Amino acid sequence: GIQVEQSPPDLILQEGANSTLRCNFSDSVNNLQWFHQNPWGQLINLFYIPSGTKQNGRLSATTVATERYSLLYISSSQTTDSGVYFCAVPKTNAGKSTFGDGTTLTVKP
């Protein structure tokens, strides 16, 4: 099945800093989703982005499907941005719905 790899595994920032999280996938996909899992365990949708670029406030995401990667940008980070960020490839004809192992972000005040 498809492999999903995220980097870095851990990231520590000072409040106000910018960051880039990366998601690589091993096969072509026709959809990709970014989630934020807050400290209480709730998975919150950030972006549904099979290709191109989307922005929502301080967050934006870009997927380059032909090169099999997606990037999540966080600008002017806040302590509430802390948590684990996952990318996921929902089920395709080639395999099952697959999540990466996540990037744990800690934003310090």
Next chain:
Amino acid sequence: EAGVAQSPRYKIIEKRQSVAFWCNPISGHATLYWYQQILGQGPKLLIQFQNNGVVDDSQLPKDRFSAERLKGVDSTLKIQPAKLEDSAVYLCASSLGLVSAGTQYFGPGTRLTVL
């Protein structure tokens, strides 16, 4: 719009006991997913339903896990008998679209501890 509902939120059982989890997806969502999330890992798909039919259950340990989605709406996931390694958060998600499309929306999860 109401989100995905799950119950119970927490459950503690002893090994070899049985347990059941319930999920009510967002109204009108045809696809329902059950995931297992072990501490420090990403969610792992256990089973995916399209309406009341199973689309994928290749990672469901069928000797002890079972799931059903009667009438294509809410769903139950059962473990019988439980093992220590089943300790995890069990997440339910739903999506509006067909099998391979559509944003997944997650419930709050059920945290299972097996002693």
